[in-house]
Amino acid sequence: MKISPKSFDKIEDEILYLKKEKNAVILAHYYQHEEIQDIADFIGDSLDLSKKAQQTDADIIVFCGVRFMAEVAKILSPQKTVILPDINAGCSLEESCPPNLFKAFKKKYPDHIVLSYINCSAEIKALSDVIVTSSNAAKIINTFPKNKKIIFAPDRHLGNYLNKITGRNMILWNGACIVHETFSEKELIKLKVRNENAKIIAHPECPENILNYADFIGSTSALLKFTSDDDTQKFIVATEPHIIHQMKKNQPTKEFLVAPGNDGSCSCSNCPYMELNTLEKLRNCLLEVTPKINIDNKLILKAKKPLIEMLKLS
Numbered sequence: 101m102k103i104s105p106k107s108f109d110k111i112e113d114e115i116l117y118l119k120k121e122k123n124a125v126i127l128a129h130y131y132q133h134e135e136i137q138d139i140a141d142f143i144g145d146s147l148d149l150s151k152k153a154q155q156t157d158a159d160i161i162v163f164c165g166v167r168f169m170a171e172v173a174k175i176l177s178p179q180k181t182v183i184l185p186d187i188n189a190g191c192s193l194e195e196s197c198p199p200n201l202f203k204a205f206k207k208k209y210p211d212h213i214v215l216s217y218i219n220c221s222a223e224i225k226a227l228s229d230v231i232v233t234s235s236n237a238a239k240i241i242n243t244f245p246k247n248k249k250i251i252f253a254p255d256r257h258l259g260n261y262l263n264k265i266t267g268r269n270m271i272l273w274n275g276a277c278i279v280h281e282t283f284s285e286k287e288l289i290k291l292k293v294r295n296e297n298a299k300i301i302a303h304p305e306c307p308e309n310i311l312n313y314a315d316f317i318g319s320t321s322a323l324l325k326f327t328s329d330d331d332t333q334k335f336i337v338a339t340e341p342h343i344i345h346q347m348k349k350n351q352p353t354k355e356f357l358v359a360p361g362n363d364g365s366c367s368c369s370n371c372p373y374m375e376l377n378t379l380e381k382l383r384n385c386l387l388e389v390t391p392k393i394n395i396d397n398k399l400i401l402k403a404k405k406p407l408i409e410m411l412k413l414s
């Protein structure tokens with residue numbers, strides 16, 4: 101490993117020095133460790149972060165999140181170098197939709213258009229007509245006539261929720277996120293009984309049996325906003341628990357409880373992929389400008405098309 105040109109007492113100071121020296125911008129997803137969120141230039145959800153990075157004059161984008169998110173940053177800013185603290189930071193939802201199987205699946209429905217949730221690989225994006233996020237999916241679906249035949253990939257829970265709220269019958273790819281599938285209905289009910297006045301807020305990647313109890317369902321940004329706007333003093337949060345760091349920062353007097361898993365504890369709902377990124381790895385990737393996200397130019401062009409389509413429709 102290369103040695104930093106200067107010595108620092110704190111790793112945070114070294115990261116800030118390297119960031120300036122390399123003209124880099126640091127992005128952190130809401131699901132990152134607290135100390136990474138605290139050092140980032142921008143904190144947000146995946147699309148919002150990539151759009152913000154696109155608008156900066158930084159030469160390097162450090163994406164503290166998972167690989168598909170860094171790929172979106174590269175697709176939107178192909179001239180910039182995009183690095184990820186840990187290249188193994190994948191995503192169970194992305195992995196649940198292998199491109200070769202999806203290609204064969206798509207062939208069975210030649211008269212359908214493909215809407216894909218942004219949590220998928222660049223290859224799946226390239227096989228899609230429009231990309232959606234959990235914030236804009238319903239709005240985009242509603243721009244199509246009711247009889248439009250649609251395949252939705254890769255998250256079956258989000259797809260099921262969208263079918264319900266838009267009155268559609270989209271064909272769903274059978275993918276899921278391991279984090280949002282770990283919440284236990286039985287334990288959630290127990291927690292709610294002990295905290296009668298708390299409101300349950302949930303991400304639509306959760307299965308229906310969890311969403312049925314939610315007072316509010318929304319994207320990470322929408323959940324964060326709701327906890328600020330709503331007068332409730334206590335919330336039970338059914339999404340990756342690192343988001344609570346920003347909720348507490350915005351509303352220090354309010355209480356936030358993590359929706360429990362089967363054993364009644366909360367740590368099982370931490371995203372194991374997001375947790376791979378650490379301050380040390382962030383420092384190392386800035387110092388060595390690696391690991392880089394490299395995507396073939398042809399694939400960038402194909403994957404960019406449905407992303408642009410989304411920006412037009414949302």
Ligand code: SF4
Nearest residue numbers: 191192193277279371
């Ligand atoms: S929380 Fe789920 S969807 Fe998000 S990165 Fe982790 S595994 Fe993927």
